Amino acid sequence: MHLKLNSWSLSDKKFVILSLYIILLILGLSNHEMWRDEYEEYLQARDSGAIFGLQNIMSQGHAMLWQTCLWIITRFSHNPLWMQVFHGFIALAFAYVLLYKSPFKLWQSALLLSSYFLLFEYAVISRCYAFGVLFFFVFSHFYSKQKKLTLKTTIVLFLLANTSIYAMMLTAVICAWIIFFQRLYVFKKDNIKQYLWLIIVSLGVLLAYLQIKPGADNSFPVHRVILPFDKYRFDVAITQFFSAFVPICKFQNKFFWNTNFLMNSLGIVKWYLPLIVFIIVSIPFATRIKILLLWVMGVGMILFFQYHTGFRFARYYGHIFLLWIVCFWFLQVFYQVKNKINTIVFGFVIAMQGIGGVMMYNADRVQKFSTGYDAAQWLKKHGYSKNYMIASVDFAMSPIAAELNRKIYYMQHKALCSFTKWDKKRLNSIYSNDISEAIAEGIKNGCPVIFIASHEIEYFEFYKNKKNPKNEFIFDKYKVKKMAYFPPGIEYYERYWIFKITKI
Template sequence: MENSDNDLKFAYTLTLVFSVLTLFNLLHHEMWRDELEAWMIARDASSLHGLIDNMRYQGHPMLWHLILYPITKISRNPIAMQMVHLVIATASAFIFLRFAPFNKLLKGLFVFGYFPFFEYATISRNYVVGILFLFLFCAYFGKDFKNRNYTLLSIILFLMCQCNALSTVLSIALAITLFFEPLLTKNFTIYRSWRFYAAIAIFTAGLFLSIIQMKPPSDSYWYHSVIITSDIPSRIEDQISEIWNVFIPIPRVELNFWETNILSYLPVPKELRYVIRLFAALGLFLFTLCIVFRRKVAAFYYMVAIAGITAFGYIFYEGSLRHRGHYYFASVAALWMCSYYPMGEFTKPSYNVFFNFFERNKNRFLTLIFSAGVIGALIANSLDYIYPFSEAHETAEFIKKNNWQNMPVSGFWDFAASGVSAYLDRPFYYPIPNKTGTFTVWRSQSNINENALRATLMYRNTVKTDVLLVFNKPISFQDIRRYRLTPIKYFTQSIVLSEKFYLYVMRYPAPKINNSVD
């Protein structure tokens, strides 16, 4: 009883510390366009039908947007989204600290690691919702095997499917594991229970609903995103090699640290560095596999989950570190599941000696991996405190300070400038798709303007007043003279390379442009 009380106090204390530090990080984090896009989609919807319509070209399930939708009706300030994200990230941390079968040191290192404490906490995206349901599943999975609540587990998987594509992949792996668990443990009585098949129906409905939401329309930018190539081994190698970046997520110490890795400091050719990363990644994968191997159910889940994430990256979307972070959580979930099953033994003693080595060194291995995550989180959150993650907020504040927030604004590129639009809470004219709006609609364009400046000139002639240009790349000196632009201010200290902004004013009446202008 005393140990239980101490464990609960430990979970509450560390959760409080996590929540306070994450709040500090959030309040010093400038959101970038991918965070703000979800906020604008929910904010600009006047009804649930409007929200569904806004989501058509996003390629995400709607749960995160449904959570944000009522919040946007209370406040139009995107900080409200960060507070919601804080609550979900804190809940995820508490569930892990309270129920994960690791010692206190490992629990503490994990929750303050790169993904739980920076990528899925400081940056407000839908990924943390999927992780919350993953942890909930793991916590309830091993609870009362004889009277397991399959309905509850299937509801958790249903909701997990509604978070994002990668959490859907993990939910499929968990569902497959649930289905085959009686075969792996030779306990076939569950196959005679109607509740088992009702749970399958609930999960299948959730998966079907998720696929419907993620399937892009025929005119979507993502419609032809299947990327199977003939070079299968090379593509799979690329996916597997990223496990190094996921397990050792220590970035370079520089302004543009995001999506970098300390391995790039090695003074060797790029090709050799890739080979080193590939073999190191395989080593990390195999070490984890050897830890879980003698627990059939956990090993089965681990292999299905890793194969699923790799296949998704190969077939649909290669993604970035934030997507591949699901390799990390799949591994942690497999290790969590290990605690629910007795360790199997081989008939050959030499096999047992081999796998005993990995069992004995499991905590040392996890301490190394989780400590690397802590270092990565410390570097990432520190640099995010020193430098703006995005210049969108600072650009918007400058515009407000000079009372230009009501001027017609031309934003280029539209996906980048949309972040400034979010902070100003107003639509921009986007010259490439030739439309006015806020969030990016990922629709393939047949009629686009190839020259943003000429399109802006035509827009300015329509509104018959000066136009403020918010571009995410500098305009050449020749075009500044040609279009008689007035440079205002440049914001170039963004951690995200494409979130720099350059402000110009195009005066009215229009300058005369000769026909030689491209």
Template structure:
């Protein structure tokens, strides 16, 4: 029986163990909630910018060049490009994303070694039900391939080809999954070398019969996937996204180090997150995060290959977070996925004393303390996992419910208002450009962006794009007013703060109900 299994809590005669077709029922509930949530969800710029790149790139060459500015690998964008050959309605992207999320959770529900209660808690958790379901990005597809890797992990007994193909695809979902891919392939290489050539006992529950030729060919497949991912993750020289290719944080900063370390806590426990602007709070939670890291390392000491994966995966993302991008929950949430993956993969091994035997070679005065620590972590590892799952569930319920009542973006409401008034064919000016992207997506038409001084739909963060103030926008309107049928429609993501000269500007309506703070909109008529 898996050490992850524990008896479900019973209420009178009720028990999760007594529910027939539990897995199918749980997956159906997930899909139905996701379907209703997807239809209700108002898409924001990060969702629709990729869709518009796929829709409005005139050629495959342009498509390739445009997605290089996105800071993501190709797989999600390739899917969007294919979807656009069928329909240009962005709802197709949402439904496709729902399918990917459901498939990923399906693998978890049907094939993971977790108990029914743990599956029940994980499935509607913050990442599966909210970040990686409602918001159509390239993260659900990463979860799908990560869980596919766990599901087919035992197949390496005869061949590595299946795992290699999965890892090559995983590497091309997003930057964080690329780091996870590197950690997984390094763990597999270490396992193969240790088992085949060093003959160390790591308590594998299978015999690795794959030939060296099979292993090397599989490694080449993974390297190809990693190489393709890295090519697209390296932005063009004129990219300004996240500071561009040269923007790395290479100096030592104690507060940033604490911010980075705190991402471990933020990823696992989402119900109490310290603000980055409060150094004392960040320092406190950095210490707690270090304690959590020590706890998890101790748990996986009996599983050397899993410990290698956990340390390399967690360390890689933490290092990237410090050097490049502190990120938000959907980014450092991959630390939580690494934890779940480590627990899952550990079930393919029996406990080994390969590493623990070295602990007891320390001075005898420390042995009682170490023994108590090892005993305490072993006793409480399931409790710790359950605390994390309950915290994730609470965050998932709150976030999913909030999206039902508070639009994620005001873009859909603004677009629907424009369509209801019959103004969708007017000449429309919109600023700040990247916040107007979702309106362009919902209206299925291009909008004039003052930042680039041309009509467009998606936005590329490059040096051709210039930040403009309201006075400069009015200056461009002076030139546009005589070139297009009047009246014109101006959409801003803030109130107009400039005095028009020679223009009649009439405020029409405000759309301020939005979870994303800068995706509120103010409509003006220009005469």
């Protein structure tokens, strides 16, 4: 008995595609070794004493929604696996909305789910950005039906603003665009409810800003630029626009994540490539001024922020691609536009996205993304998980602190910590006497101390002769033995030397 595809209903085909995506999602999440940023927010939620994790939210520069959910999860379990499970359900939700609620053809929705951002970056990596994808899609569905703000769209935009700084900025752009789109700048009594909804959304943006705004004590290394004009920063920013639509990594490099196959050694592409891509992807909006305005405003906002901060990661510039989907969504619904040029442009975009998505998904499957999980499991297996631990550098240690469900003495803070605290107390340099003090404190009970290093410790004899390193050496009045080494995976900062320290 043969099943004919053309005999299937549209609903059957959508169910099959959603089922295939679920399978890919499960395989991707189960094969992915979480990296430090995934664990970092988990630890901030786990170790927060305040309700909903607000204590750590306000000090780390993140919007509250994702971490609030993690705070609730960690009240029931300290196993990071549940964070991945929860994230998987969010990815499933945005896939459902795209398949069942979007105006796109089935083949378009299916191929969008194979894109770099919807198959890997915002699906496999468990971060706050998946919430952003979901709320962008839900907002597009609600607003395209009503063409005005309602209670539903207001709630969605309020939540969207509180997912990430990029979602916050785009929510502000959407608010400004709605004023223009609905001609709300002309006061009418009939629009009073619309003004009320806009005020509520604006409060959501303000709430997100107050959480994200760096405090006076913040020491996170960001070099902000506006004037004088920095050409290199500008080139980096427009390179990110190109990578948002051609997200094909430079897989010949050992550390290829967040790269592009056309980048030079400075991490930029030829200036005309982003220009060509911008022209191509903007063609569908060229004669629809209202949609074009939303597109240009959103792109301008993100590129300026990238130029200003120097941020250059896929999870950030992926919001340009999400904005493009929203604009195309509105184009399809508001204007019922159907022509070959738009289909070709859409096909070009999802072809580039599909190549990048499938290649990255497969690379994450065959290579270790991070070796932090392996280091933690090694410590468990060899009976060291309860020993006093000292570590440097702090921001690379969250995988171990999370998987061992404990705190570690971080040299950068001279204290037991789990997540990284980017405050003025954080030390950028450590000295020999700092290490001696930490060891003396930890070895009081007579048990060996475990020292974990993600970088070379200049005071350890082991690192002084790289061709023939000494696996056992003396430091101060202690015997130090190198026990294991875990080389970096796709994420290059996360490598781990594990030393055992005992009294002589």
